[in-house]
Amino acid sequence: MWDYTEKVLELFYNPKNQGAIEATDAAGIAVVFGEVGSIACGDALRLHIKIEVDTDKILDARFQTFGCTSAIASSSALTEIIKGLTLDEALNISNRDIANYLGGLPEEKMHCSVMGQEALEAAIYKYRGIEVEEHEEDDGRLVCSCFGVSENRIRRVVIENNLTTVEQVTSYVKAGGGCSSCAAEIEDLIAAIQEEKDLTAIRVAAEIATAQAQNRPLTTVQKINLIQAVLQEVRPVLLADGGDVELYDVDGDVVKVVLKGACGSCSSSLATLKNSIEARLREHVSPSLVVEAVS
The missing domain is CATH 3.90.1010.10 (Sufe protein. Chain: A)
Structure with missing residues (x-):
C-alpha cells in the first residue's frame, strides 16, 4: 500500500x-x-x-x-x-x-x-x-528499449531532479524497470553527469579562490572561463529539448549568448535565458551579470 x-x-x-x-x-x-x-x-x-x-x-x-x-x-x-x-x-x-x-x-x-x-x-x-520532433527527448539514442526511454530524457531527469541511482531513474521515467539490461548504462550516465557537475564546481571554485587570494576582481579571462563552465552545465538540459547555447561575447556584466535549435525559434527563450542561464551565472560567477540573446 x-x-x-x-x-x-x-x-x-x-x-x-x-x-x-x-x-x-x-x-x-x-x-x-x-x-x-x-x-x-x-x-x-x-x-x-x-x-x-x-x-x-x-x-x-x-x-x-x-x-x-x-x-x-x-x-x-x-x-x-x-x-x-x-x-x-x-x-x-x-x-x-x-x-x-x-x-x-x-x-x-x-x-x-x-x-x-x-x-x-x-x-x-x-x-x-514548434515541431514536436525538435523537442522530443526520445529522438535521442535509445537506452531502455522496454519503455522507449532515450539517453537525452534520462540525462534531463537526472539533472533536473539530482538523481543518483538507477532505482530513482526507474521511479521517474521507468527506464530500467523492465528487463533491467540497461541498468549498467544508466549507472554510467549518472556517473558521467555527476563527474561533469563536479568538474564544473571545482573549476568555478578554483577560479574564484584564485581571485580572492590575490584580493582582486575576476579577470576577463577568468570570468569567461567561469561563464563557459556554467554554460556547459546548462547545455544538457537544453540539448534534451532540442536546443543549445553558445557564448558569443562578454561586455562588462553583459553576457551575450546565441540560442540554437529549438531554443532559438521558441518564444519562451526569454524564460530560458533568465531561469536556466542568468540565474546560474549570477549564483556561480557574479550577481550583477545580465544575459542577452543575439541572433
Whole structure:
C-alpha cells in the first residue's frame, strides 16, 4: 500500500478539471492538447489547455488520464497550478512543483509528475507551432528499449531532479524497470553527469579562490572561463529539448549568448535565458551579470 498524502487522495477521489475542452471558434481563444505515455506502458495523459491569444494566458486546463492514483492526482494538480499563468510561466513548472503541490509523492510514483510536465510542454509546443520532433527527448539514442526511454530524457531527469541511482531513474521515467539490461548504462550516465557537475564546481571554485587570494576582481579571462563552465552545465538540459547555447561575447556584466535549435525559434527563450542561464551565472560567477540573446 502506497503512503499517499491527504492531498493526493483528495484529488484522486474528487479530481478537479477532469475531461476535455471542446474546440472553439471564438475570436482570440485557442484550444490545444498535449499527450504523453501509452496505455501499454500503464499510464497515459492528455492535457487540454484554453489560451487567450493576445496575452498567452491559460484560461482553463483539463485532463484525461489513464493510470493510477498518482497519475490522476498529478494531472489534476497540474491543471490547478497552470490556470491563470502565461505560457512562459507554465513552461517553468517542473515535475517537482507538481509533487510539492500534492504534499509529496512516493518516489516510485514520481514518473506521474514527470508525465504531467511533459504533457504540458507538448501542448505549448504544439500551440506555438514548434515541431514536436525538435523537442522530443526520445529522438535521442535509445537506452531502455522496454519503455522507449532515450539517453537525452534520462540525462534531463537526472539533472533536473539530482538523481543518483538507477532505482530513482526507474521511479521517474521507468527506464530500467523492465528487463533491467540497461541498468549498467544508466549507472554510467549518472556517473558521467555527476563527474561533469563536479568538474564544473571545482573549476568555478578554483577560479574564484584564485581571485580572492590575490584580493582582486575576476579577470576577463577568468570570468569567461567561469561563464563557459556554467554554460556547459546548462547545455544538457537544453540539448534534451532540442536546443543549445553558445557564448558569443562578454561586455562588462553583459553576457551575450546565441540560442540554437529549438531554443532559438521558441518564444519562451526569454524564460530560458533568465531561469536556466542568468540565474546560474549570477549564483556561480557574479550577481550583477545580465544575459542577452543575439541572433
